[in-house]
Amino acid sequence: MDSLFLIAENKGLRKGQRIASSNIIYDYILRQPNTFLNVKDHLRLANIYYYLEDYDKYVTINNKLLKFSVETKNDYAGVKANYGLGVYNLINFSNDSAFFHFSKAEKISKRSKEKFYYEEISENKANLLFINKDYSGSEIAAVNALRFALKNSNHRIIYDSYITIGNSLGGINDLEKAVEYYKKAIAKTEDLKKDPQYFSLKAQPYNYIGKISQKNGNYKDALKYADSALSFENYRKIEPVIFCYLTNNKAYSKFKLGDNHCLDLFNETLKIGDSLQNIPVQLTSKLYLSEYFLSKKDSIAAKRHADEVRILAHSNKVFEDELKALELLSKIDPRNNSAYNKRYITLNDSLQNVERATRNKFARIEFETDEITNEKNTAEAEKEKISTQRWMILGSSLFFIVIIILFYVSRLQRAKNRELRYLQQQQLANAEIYQLMLEQQQKIEEGKQIEQRRISKELHDGIMGKLTAIRLNLFVLGKNTDPETIARCLEHIDEIQNVEKEVRKISHDLSQNLFADVSDFTLMVTNLMEAAKGHSQLQFKLVADEKIDWNNVHSVVKMQVYRILQEALHNIQKYAEAKSVCIRITREEGLLQISIADDGVGFDSKTIKPGIGHKNMRERAVEINGELAIWSELGKGTQINLKIIT
The missing domain is CATH 3.30.565.10 (Histidine kinase-like ATPase, C-terminal domain)
Structure with missing residues (x-):
């Protein structure tokens, strides 16, 4: 796709080759559903068709973009599509349709956060209003465009706005103020040196100031501005139409100053206009020639040129030049003066009615566009309100759910903390109980040891002492066996029974503590x-x-x-x-x-x-x-x- 775009945009290739590549892209894009629409590709292709002058496909692409913008609420696509259709209708003299699309684009751009192409749209709208002689409306729109252009440092729109404001002021005969804005445009051209139309842009305000100088009867100044502009570049070669405008201004100033060399200049511009088939240049040159020949009392040549202007202007709907031609004819042909004046009055009244109707229609379009926009905004506001209410309900519900969860978690945490404290207390109690048990056991051990020592003493000091004494007393039997000795020893034998009783008593005490072992x-x-x-x-x-x-x-x-x-x-x-x-x-x-x-x-x-x-x-x-x-x-x-x- 990119390679096809490169071919289509290559101005060095033949037009047929560029159109062929463009048509392949066009067929592919039209097959794509709007959900997969690539806005940039559509705009890129529309721009190619505009410069290739294939306006049918240009309009088709912009209409598809417009439909897509409505379905998806894509402000960028909506602005570009309406702007493109506005330009198309403007160059095809469908001024009401152009105004509708420019107004629509302006409303969408104004409500969008990015303000897409707002100054460009306002400037084109200002030009359209100027063409329809709504000079006040044109000035307001141009000032609006200028405000945004200054904010965004859009030098070209700043320049164009100065020109349009100057033209609008000229339309209401505020000529001094108009010249002031044309001079601002001249100063602004210093920022436009990289613009492809730089030399045309530089010459244009000089031409307008020259026109105002002529209107004021100051033909020397008009001649000076024309010569200055012509000195910037070889306009005859690079911009022949600009050359014709400047040369006609120069020639007319010379004519008014009595310089007969103006005739050659008029003929030169007419020749160029005929070769270019440029209607405005042809009309201007013929009008000036008619006026020149009238001054030379050559009524035949003057009438011929004036009639040509009348017919050409009428067929191309350039009614201002038709009025100028009728005014000249009434002077050139006095016998038919009343017919020319009648036609002049009828046409002028008709033009005023059309201008009035057009202004009313523009106002109605503006109102209807505002009404549609307001209805849409109201619907969107209502929808937003409902959506906000839903979000508030959802948010409130979530808030209460979170509160309940937090309450539950808090209770659970407190319960866990209580359980933990209980376990800790239980562990401390266990430790204390065990310590008491150990102390009790230790006391039992101490008691047992005391008892053991007591028994040991009793055995050692009591029983052992008695047994030793008995043993020593009975030892004498080994030496003496006389009756007296035996009788004495029998007493000691009886003592053994007492020892036996003591041993039995100790044994009994020990049996009671047997489990202590x-x-x-x-x-x-x-x-x-x-x-x-x-x-x-x-x-x-x-x-x-x-x-x-x-x-x-x-x-x-x-x-x-x-x-x-x-x-x-x-x-x-x-x-x-x-x-x-x-x-x-x-x-x-x-x-x-x-x-x-x-x-x-x-x-x-x-x-x-x-x-x-x-x-x-x-x-x-x-x-x-x-x-x-x-x-x-x-x-x-x-x-x-x-x-x-x-």
Whole structure:
């Protein structure tokens, strides 16, 4: 596609070759649905067809763009399409259609954030109003274009606006002010040296100032401005139409100053105009020749040129020049003066009516465009209002949902914080309880040691002393066996019975503390079972491996195991309806195993969710690097197995 565009835009190629490439692009673009419309490609192709003067395809592309802009609310496409159609209608003298599209483009551009081509549109609209002699409207539109052009540093539109404002002021005979704006345009040409039309733009305001000088009767100044402009460049070669305008101004000034060399200049411009088939140049040259020959009293030549102007101007709808021709003919041909004057008045009145009707039509188009725009804006505002309301409802709903979620999350967080504080307090309580248990156990140990020392003293000081005395007293039997000695020794033998009683008493005391020989933790478990037995009908059995050295087991492990046993016994008493409970504690190859089994009613572990007690037991097991498993079946009791790596 890009290669085809390059061929179509290459002005160095033959026109037929460029048209062929353009038509391939055109056929492809027309097949594309509007949803895939590439606005830039369409505008690029429309521009190519404009310069190739294939206006039918130019209009087709712009109409497609216009439809697309309405369907998709694409302001850029809407501005460009209306602007393009406005230019097309302007060059084809469909001024009302041109005004409609320019007004439409102006409204779309004005409401858009980017203000697409706003100054260009306003400037073209100003020119259109000037053509239809709405000089005030033209000036307003041109000033509007100038304001935006100055803001955007658009030098070409600034220049064009100065020219249009000058023309509009000239139309209302404010000639001094008009010259002021033409001079501003001259100064602005310094910023347009890179413009392809630079030399034409530079000469144009000189030509207009020369015209005003002629209107004021200042033909010397008019001649000066014409000569100055002609000195800028060889216009006859590069811009022959500009050359003709400037030369006609120069020749007419010479004519008014009495210089007869003007005839050659008039004939030269007419020849160029005929070769170019340029109607405005032909009309101006013939009008000046008619006036020249009238001054020379050559009525035949004067009438011939004036008649040619009248016919050519009428056929091309250049009615201003037709009026000038009729005015000249009334002077050249006095016998038909009344007919020419009648035609002049009729045409002039008709033109004024048309101008008035056109201005009214333009005002109506402007009003209708505003009305359509206002209706559209109202509809869009209503739609926006509904959309805003929906968004507000949605936003409010989301706000309340967020508030509810935050409230729920806050409550959940507070509950978690309470649970965390509870766990922390429980851990502190556990630590304190365990510490108290240790202190209690320590006191038991101290008591046991005191008792051991007391028994040791009794054995050493009492029984051992008595046995030693008996042994020494009986030792005499080895030497003497007389009756007296034997009788005395029998008394000591009776003393042995007393020693026997003391030994029996000590033995009895020791038997009462026999369980104290079991390890400390095992005693704690036994005490736990005894406490449970005190308020239930349960029968407890503890099987503990005596080889386990509980001193080498970390206190945290012992505390958590104790709590798990405590929770398990609590659950058995509360739910199991059991008669007996067996606790086994074994250790094999660094693995401490504890099992708690009951013969209660059991439960279905698949249907009943674990409660807080089970959850706490599992968490305690995890904290000591353990694994806890619960097995249960209806009617077969429950067994809890705890494995801990130590």
